[in-house]
Amino acid sequence: MAGTGVFAEILDGDVFKYYAEGEWKKSSSGKSVPIINPTSRKTQYKVQACTQEEVNKVMDTAKSAQKSWAKTPLWKRAELLHKAAAILKEHKAPIAECLIKEIAKPAKDAVTEVVRSGDLISYCAEEGVRILGEGKFLVSDSFPGNERSKYCLTSKIPLGVILAIPPFNYPVNLAVSKIAPALIAGNSLVLKPPTQGAVAALHMVYCFHLAGFPKGLISCVTGKGSEIGDFLTMHPGVNCISFTGGDTGIAISKKASMIPLQMELGGKDACIVLEDADLDLVAANIVKGGFSYSGQRCTAVKVVLVMESVADTLVGKVNAKVAKLTVGPPEDDCDITPVVSESSANFIEGLVMDAKQKEATFCQEYRREGNLIWPLLLDNVRPDMRIAWEEPFGPVLPVIRINSVEEGIHHCNASNFGLQGCVFTRDINKAMLISDAMETGTVQINSAPARGPDHFPFQGLRDSGIGSQGITNSIGMMTKIKSTVINLPTPSYTMG
Ligand code: G3H
Numbered sequence: 303m304a305g306t307g308v309f310a311e312i313l314d315g316d317v318f319k320y321y322a323e324g325e326w327k328k329s330s331s332g333k334s335v336p337i338i339n340p341t342s343r344k345t346q347y348k349v350q351a352c353t354q355e356e357v358n359k360v361m362d363t364a365k366s367a368q369k370s371w372a373k374t375p376l377w378k379r380a381e382l383l384h385k386a387a388a389i390l391k392e393h394k395a396p397i398a399e400c401l402i403k404e405i406a407k408p409a410k411d412a413v414t415e416v417v418r419s420g421d422l423i424s425y426c427a428e429e430g431v432r433i434l435g436e437g438k439f440l441v442s443d444s445f446p447g448n449e450r451s452k453y454c455l456t457s458k459i460p461l462g463v464i465l466a467i468p469p470f471n472y473p474v475n476l477a478v479s480k481i482a483p484a485l486i487a488g489n490s491l492v493l494k495p496p497t498q499g500a501v502a503a504l505h506m507v508y509c510f511h512l513a514g515f516p517k518g519l520i521s522c523v524t525g526k527g528s529e530i531g532d533f534l535t536m537h538p539g540v541n542c543i544s545f546t547g548g549d550t551g552i553a554i555s556k557k558a559s560m561i562p563l564q565m566e567l568g569g570k571d572a573c574i575v576l577e578d579a580d581l582d583l584v585a586a587n588i589v590k591g592g593f594s595y596s597g598q599r600c601t602a603v604k605v606v607l608v609m610e611s612v613a614d615t616l617v618g619k620v621n622a623k624v625a626k627l628t629v630g631p632p633e634d635d636c637d638i639t640p641v642v643s644e645s646s647a648n649f650i651e652g653l654v655m656d657a658k659q660k661e662a663t664f665c666q667e668y669r670r671e672g673n674l675i676w677p678l679l680l681d682n683v684r685p686d687m688r689i690a691w692e693e694p695f696g697p698v699l700p701v702i703r704i705n706s707v708e709e710g711i712h713h714c715n716a717s718n719f720g721l722q723g724c725v726f727t728r729d730i731n732k733a734m735l736i737s738d739a740m741e742t743g744t745v746q747i748n749s750a751p752a753r754g755p756d757h758f759p760f761q762g763l764r765d766s767g768i769g770s771q772g773i774t775n776s777i778g779m780m781t782k783i784k785s786t787v788i789n790l791p792t793p794s795y796t797m798g
Contacts (some may be wrong), residue, residue: 408635461561475756500524542563573607604699606700620665639677664677
């Protein structure tokens with residue numbers, strides 16, 4: 303059970319504590335924020351509603367803890383990260399349980415998220431040791447007009463305090479994908495978890511606490527976005543924001559000061575299917591890519607653009623697989639589980655009703671109970687339907703029939719999102735040309751979009767984000783270059 307056993311310290315009565323200055327604390331606000339279980343739609347957990355004063359204190363300690371952390375040898379930083387990774391994996395079961403209760407993640411996927419996160423931390427420690435252990439050496443006489451009289455040494459130094467804001471759908475994995483690169487690079491880290499997923503995140507932070515990181519280096523503040531959201535993102539003590547989520551990221555980027563931003567803000571990933579594609583492979587990828595975790599992934603397949611000549615066959619194959627998806631509670635490891643909130647379910651329903659009114663073909667009957675929405679494939683979707691462009695973040699997938707490759711590419715590029723896309727064809731030359739033409743951060747050839755493996759670069763264009771993620775890129779963006787120039791006296795020694 304959450305907050306028991308080794309984690310007992312993080313629970314006070316029925317409210318989970320926040321983490322600051324290396325201690326687990328109750329907020330002076332005396333208030334809490336409820337976390338609603340998407341399946342039961344009842345309060346599952348409560349977390350502290352932190353105040354702005356508490357955020358100020360966290361920022362002060364993060365700043366001073368960072369100074370000494372940056373001087374801690376790189377190998378020691380890596381050692382602590384490896385320790386945290388091992389502790390996290392050891393406690394995968396109770397953390398997975400939180401994911402099941404808070405965000406209705408299917409049981410097996412919940413465990414996978416924790417294990418994947420441990421692996422990400424370890425990889426990050428190893429990668430950091432290598433890339434941060436190297437610098438550059440430049441000499442002046444390669445630039446016109448200069449003698450060989452200046453040597454420039456460059457290395458990567460930390461930015462300072464990193465603010466990490468992960469989304470509800472990966473509250474552990476997308477938190478550690480920010481925490482681990484920040485820490486290995488010598489930064490301190492303030493985590494604001496999503497409300498839905500906050501308790502899993504607090505358990506994960508407790509694993510870092512057990513690993514023995516210095517006090518104040520990692521903090522985790524919980525609370526209402528309306529009280530501490532803008533206050534955190536506009537705080538002068540923050541030196542970089544790494545955010546994953548929805549439109550809020552666009553608002554943050556408009557308000558943030560002159561600091562590096564790493565933003566991943568969703569997608570409308572297109573799946574272009576050519577006549578020569580292996581349609582069994584395509585159907586399997588559409589179902590996995592479109593419906594896993596009930597479509598609540600930024601990288602989910604969100605629109606299928608299929609050539610008219612193979613559309614009937616493909617839709618038939620997809621429908622056969624959709625019929626086999628299990629629908630029900632996450633505890634039973636069902637394929638389709640309740641979406642995260644009632645407002646999310648209502649939004650999805652709005653898209654479905656719009657498509658119905660505009661006469662899309664419903665391949666299954668639309669069915670909803672509470673937050674649970676049965677998987678639905680909508681065929682013959684046209685560009686005048688909202689579902690053609692908007693991101694449902696639910697188990698509803700539109701199919702648009704196209705008559706040319708250009709039509710598919712045009713639809714993909716006309717989207718305000720540009721995260722990933724995929725193309726299915728047996729012709730690698732065509733696939734490469736289509737990949738070049740698709741304006742997205744990544745194009746997958748013959749597979750559904752996905753962020754992982756976690757060391758691959760991950761980035762979006764347009765409203766899908768700013769900057770690039772993946773382990774190496776995250777370490778890079780959470781550091782800056784420091785140069786030291788050695789000016790040699792002239793004349794130099796003569797050789798010979
Ligand atoms: O929801 C956004 C995530 O970055 C997607 O990650 O492709 O591993 O599901 P994933």
